[in-house]
Every structure is written in C-alpha cells, then in structure tokens.
Amino acid sequence: xxxxxxxxxxxxxxxxxxxxxxxxxxxxxxxxxxxxxxxxxxxxxxxxxxxxxxxxxxxxxxxxxxxxxxxxxxxxxxxxxxxxxxxxxxxxxxxxxxxxxxxxxxxxxxxxxxxxxxxxxxxxxxxxxxxxxxxxxxxxxxxxxxxx
Amino acid sequence: xxxxxxxxxxxxxxxxxxxxxxxxxxxxxxxxxxxxxxxxxxxxxxxxxxxxxxxxxxxxxxxxxxxxxxxxxxxxxxxxxxxxxxxxxxxxxxxxxxxxxxxxxxxxxxxxxxxxxxxxxxxxxxxxxxxxxxxxxxxxxxxxxxxx
Amino acid sequence: xxxxxxxxxxxxxxxxxxxxxxxxxxxxxxxxxxxxxxxxxxxxxxxxxxxxxxxxxxxxxxxxxxxxxxxxxxxxxxxxxxxxxxxxxxxxxxxxxxxxxxxxxxxxxxxxxxxxxxxxxxxxxxxxxxxxxxxxxxxxxxxxxxxx
Amino acid sequence: xxxxxxxxxxxxxxxxxxxxxxxxxxxxxxxxxxxxxxxxxxxxxxxxxxxxxxxxxxxxxxxxxxxxxxxxxxxxxxxxxxxxxxxxxxxxxxxxxxxxxxxxxxxxxxxxxxxxxxxxxxxxxxxxxxxxxxxxxxxxxxxxxxxx
Numbered sequence: 001x002x003x004x005x006x007x008x009x010x011x012x013x014x015x016x017x018x019x020x021x022x023x024x025x026x027x028x029x030x031x032x033x034x035x036x037x038x039x040x041x042x043x044x045x046x047x048x049x050x051x052x053x054x055x056x057x058x059x060x061x062x063x064x065x066x067x068x069x070x071x072x073x074x075x076x077x078x079x080x081x082x083x084x085x086x087x088x089x090x091x092x093x094x095x096x097x098x099x100x101x102x103x104x105x106x107x108x109x110x111x112x113x114x115x116x117x118x119x120x121x122x123x124x125x126x127x128x129x130x131x132x133x134x135x136x137x138x139x140x141x142x143x144x145x146x147x148x
Numbered sequence: 149x150x151x152x153x154x155x156x157x158x159x160x161x162x163x164x165x166x167x168x169x170x171x172x173x174x175x176x177x178x179x180x181x182x183x184x185x186x187x188x189x190x191x192x193x194x195x196x197x198x199x200x201x202x203x204x205x206x207x208x209x210x211x212x213x214x215x216x217x218x219x220x221x222x223x224x225x226x227x228x229x230x231x232x233x234x235x236x237x238x239x240x241x242x243x244x245x246x247x248x249x250x251x252x253x254x255x256x257x258x259x260x261x262x263x264x265x266x267x268x269x270x271x272x273x274x275x276x277x278x279x280x281x282x283x284x285x286x287x288x289x290x291x292x293x294x295x296x
Numbered sequence: 297x298x299x300x301x302x303x304x305x306x307x308x309x310x311x312x313x314x315x316x317x318x319x320x321x322x323x324x325x326x327x328x329x330x331x332x333x334x335x336x337x338x339x340x341x342x343x344x345x346x347x348x349x350x351x352x353x354x355x356x357x358x359x360x361x362x363x364x365x366x367x368x369x370x371x372x373x374x375x376x377x378x379x380x381x382x383x384x385x386x387x388x389x390x391x392x393x394x395x396x397x398x399x400x401x402x403x404x405x406x407x408x409x410x411x412x413x414x415x416x417x418x419x420x421x422x423x424x425x426x427x428x429x430x431x432x433x434x435x436x437x438x439x440x441x442x443x444x
Numbered sequence: 445x446x447x448x449x450x451x452x453x454x455x456x457x458x459x460x461x462x463x464x465x466x467x468x469x470x471x472x473x474x475x476x477x478x479x480x481x482x483x484x485x486x487x488x489x490x491x492x493x494x495x496x497x498x499x500x501x502x503x504x505x506x507x508x509x510x511x512x513x514x515x516x517x518x519x520x521x522x523x524x525x526x527x528x529x530x531x532x533x534x535x536x537x538x539x540x541x542x543x544x545x546x547x548x549x550x551x552x553x554x555x556x557x558x559x560x561x562x563x564x565x566x567x568x569x570x571x572x573x574x575x576x577x578x579x580x581x582x583x584x585x586x587x588x589x590x591x592x
Contacts, residue, residue, distance in 0.1 A: 061170070065214070197312070
C-alpha cells in the first residue's frame with residue numbers, strides 16, 4: 001500500500017482496556033480502529049452515517065475484512081489511522097486502511113474491508129447510488145477505481 | 149471450506165450488547181467468536197493457553213485475519229463455531245473457522261487466521277515446538293498440512 | 297445478600313479477551329455478565345426482550361448500577377451468575393445479581409441495577425404494565441417487593 | 445456533585461459500535477469512558493499507569509462502581525468527561541466523574557469508583573504511598589479529603 005494515496009486520517013489513543021494479557025492491543029480492537037477511520041472519512045466527505053439514514057434509506061453491511069497485524073500497538077500510544085476508498089463496483093465498494101504509530105512511525109496494521117449496499121427491507125444488493133459515487137470521486141479523484 | 153474437515157465445535161449465544169444499531173452482530177465481534185473457538189480447540193487438544201504459559205515460555209501472536217460475513221447473526225441466536233488447524237509451517241500456523249446458526253443452519257461467517265510463534269523476549273520468530281506439532285497431528289490426522 | 301433468594305442462574309466462562317493487562321477480568325465486563333443474567337432471567341419468565349418488542353411497545357433503560365468487585369475473576373474460570381428481581385415500583389424496578397466462581401466458590405461480584413420503564417417515543421416514565429408484574433410475581437413469589 | 449470542583453476533563457466522541465440496538469450507548473461502555481478520564485487524570489498529575497509500573501511495584505484494583513445514567517448519549521456526540529479524586533483513605537481512594545454532552549450541555553452520567561491499593565504479590569491492602577498522596581494534594585488542593 002502506498003501511503004501517499006491516503007488523504008484522510010484520524011488520531012486515536014490506545015486505551016488500557018483495549019490491551020490484553022499480552023500487553024498488546026487485542027486483535028479484534030483494530031477492526032474498531034479501522035471502523036472509526038471509515039466513519040470519520042464518510043462524515044468528512046459529507047455522507048450521513050447516522051442510524052436513521054441507515055434504517056430508512058438503504059443499508060450498508062461489511063461483507064469481508066482482511067487485516068494484517070504488523071507491529072503490536074501498546075497502551076497510551078498515539079495511532080494514526082489513514083483511510084481511503086479504493087474501488088467502487090456496482091453494489092459494493094472497498095475501503096483500505098493503515099495504522100501507524102505516531103512517535104516511532106511503526107506500521108501497526110493494514111486492512112481491506114468490503115462493503116455491500118443492500119435494500120432496506122430485503123437482503124438484496126442494490127446499486128450504489130450516484131450521490132455516494134460523486135462524493136467519493138470528488139474527494140479521491142483518480143485514486144478511486146470505478147469498476148462495473 | 150468443507151464442513152466435514154472440522155472435528156471441533158463450541159456453541160455460543162448472541163448477546164444483546166454484541167448487536168449494533170443495525171440489529172446485527174457487529175463485525176468486530178465475530179473475531180471474538182472465532183477466538184473463543186480457537187482457545188477451546190487448543191484446550192481440547194491439551195495445549196495450555198494461560199497467560200502464564202504465554203509469558204514464560206513463548207508467545208503466539210495473530211498476524212493476519214481474513215473474515216467473510218455471509219449472513220448476519222442476530223440477538224439470542226445459537227451459533228456453532230467450528231475450528232480446525234489447517235496448516236503448520238516452520239514458525240507460523242493457520243486456523244480455519246466457520247460459524248453456522250444452529251436452528252436455521254445458515255452459514256454466518258468464515259475465518260482464516262494466521263498465528264506466529266515468537267521468542268518470549270524478542271520479536272523474533274521461533275520454530276513451532278514439537279509438542280505442539282504432535283498434539284495437532286494427533287487430533288487432526290491427515291487433515292493438517294505440515295509445510296517445510 | 298442472601299444466596300437462597302435467587303432462583304435463577306446462568307453459567308459463563310471467562311474469555312481471554314475479557315481479561316486485562318492485570319490478568320483479571322476488566323471492571324466494565326462484569327456489567328456485561330450481569331446483563332446476560334438479566335436477559336436470560338427475563339426470557340425464562342416469559343418476557344420478550346427482543347429489539348422489536350423494545351422498539352414498538354415500550355422501552356426499558358438502565359438508570360443506575362452499583363457493583364462491588366470482591367474477588368477478581370480470571371481466564372477460563374466458570375462463573376455462576378445468579379439473578380433476581382428485588383423490587384418493582386410504579387415505573388422502575390430493581391435487579392440484584394451475584395457472581396460466584398464455580399470451582400472455588402469465591403464470591404466474585406455483586407450488583408444492583410435499577411431500570412426505568414419509558415414511553416416508546418418520549419423520555420417519560422410509564423407505569424410498568426401488569427403482564428410484567430404478574431410474571432415476576434409468579435416466579436419470585438413473596439421475595440419480590442411491590443412498592444408504590 | 446458540584447461541577448466547579450473538577451479541574452480535569454477529556455473529550456470523547458461516541459463511536460457507532462458503542463451504541464446498542466436502542467441507538468444509545470450501552471450501559472457498560474460508560475465505565476470505559478470514566479476509566480479513560482481517570483487514566484488521563486493520573487497521567488496529567490504525573491502518575492505512571494503503565495502495565496510495568498502496575499506489575500512491579502503495587503497494584504491498584506477497582507473495588508466498587510456506582511453509576512447513574514441520566515440522559516443517554518448517542519452516536520457521534522462529543523462527551524466531556526470530568527474527573528477528580530474525592531477522597532484518599534489509608535489504602536483506598538475514590539474517584540468522582542461526570543459526563544456532559546458538549547453541544548446540548550446535557551448531563552449524561554455520573555460515577556463514583558473506589559480503588560484499593562494492594563501488595564504486588566498478595567491480595568493484601570497496602571497504605572497508599574506518599575508520592576501518590578502528594579501529587580493528588582498538589583493538584584486537588586483542599587478539594588480532596590484525606591481520611592484516616
């Protein structure tokens with residue numbers, strides 16, 4: 001993954017209850033970190049991610065996560081979560097994320113997540129609407145692949 | 149994945165606080181479910197997974213997770229988590245897991261996790277010891293691939 | 297608290313990711329354990345605790361928790377969570393819970409939680425309905441105090 | 445609780461996975477929020493809360509939590525967690541915390557937590573050491589009660 005493709009980041013501090021008995025952040029917690037990155041990314045490009053929006057209009061569900069744990073994060077470290085949308089297909093799209101530790105610049109973890117756009121009431125896939133596509137295009141420019 | 153390769157399972161009930169605002173289990177929680185499966189699997193084949201063992205002898209860390217979310221699990225459903233060790237390399241090994249809902253038989257999720265064996269004090273990989281290999285071999289028989 | 301007032305229990309196993317860097321269960325996790333006890337208690341006396349029920353009819357929210365941490369629970373211990381409804385007022389009621397470790401019989405924690413019954417759409421308290429009162433009375437007998 | 449006794453605060457944003465099926469923050473999560481407040485408070489007055497310190501010198505464990513849920517917090521709200529040490533006894537001390545929502549100024553929750561100072565290896569209480577007392581006194585001034 002090339003760092004310079006990322007235009008969005010958030011900073012997070014590792015909390016003591018996220019650290020397990022090995023004194024490192026538990027492997028499930030990084031999925032929360034990447035999700036915080038994605039939610040802030042979407043807010044930043046003007047997409048409503050409130051429950052109301054999700055419940056009345058359409059649903060977006062995570063269908064796959066790939067995550068590599070490269071260097072363990074520890075209590076009180078400051079993490080930089082970078083997030084971008086990598087591709088948009090007909091009814092699914094992919095986020096890419098990387099986490100770096102601020103002080104030591106260690107690469108902590110990377111993540112690809114795939115998200116499917118569904119009808120509100122049925123588990124049937126739905127074309128990702130144009131407003132979403134436009135907002136991502138506007139923010140990412142040519143870094144995002146539109147596939148379909 | 150072929151169901152009939154799995155010789156171990158645990159049952160879990162979906163708890164209300166594991167369900168998010170979409171009324172489905174949050175994507176990070178499934179990693180906890182698969183980890184419960186792995187811990188019970190290891191206990192079952194006679195491997196000590198206590199913190200003491202991990203801290204004094206050697207460390208095992210998760211280096212990668214791949215997870216597919218196939219059908220969302222909901223509050224109070226009974227989940228069957230099946231677990232097996234799929235391969236053992238020199239200093240890493242792979243678990244495979246699948247989650248099925250008990251009543252409807254829906255396939256909920258599948259997971260591949262890769263684990264590295266490290267020296268206790270240093271972040272240097274270490275050959276997986278023979279006792280571990282023997283116990284896995286004894287349980288899995290020819291279903292586990294020993295690579296290298 | 298007198299143990300013999302409790303007529304309901306569930307068993308839980310302590311999971312590795314519930315244990316913190318002190319090798320003991322994190323203080324926030326016990327609230328999840330007690331909630332599991334309460335949900336199973338309600339199911340057991342015939343009260344629907346599904347999200348649908350909560351969203352269409354009325355809402356029950358936790359308004360207070362008191363919890364004592366008496367002996368820390370550790371990885372892989374088997375916990376017995378005992379639950380009872382202690383009192384029912386006009387629009388609120390109180391649960392009492394205790395957690396004991398199965399093998400050593402250590403008292404782990406106790407909890408009092410207060411729950412308020414609200415109108416579905418407004419944050420206004422509502423009299424606890426008679427069906428709920430009847431079911432609790434039937435199960436608890438004279439051990440529950442009806443106060444109003 | 446009087447707001448003006450508090451000299452320390454942190455800001456937190458409510459994350460989507462902290463919200464439950466009622467679209468409000470789950471009751472166990474507030475304990476995490478208050479703990480974040482306490483950890484930042486201790487760091488701020490110069491007390492090391494790393495795992496190493498806890499494991500080599502002495503242990504501090506939570507022995508009681510009292511928490512009131514006053515107004516539910518919702519997704520994406522900005523919370524102000526105020527924290528102070530209210531009293532110090534021989535081998536235990538009490539934190540007080542309040543959470544307010546930044547925009548609406550709603551009081552969300554308040555908390556009293558009691559913490560015991562223990563010997564590193566034994567579950568025996570230990571007098572809180574003078575360095576801790578001095579640092580708290582320096583920060584809180586006459587707002588903290590030294591009891592014993």
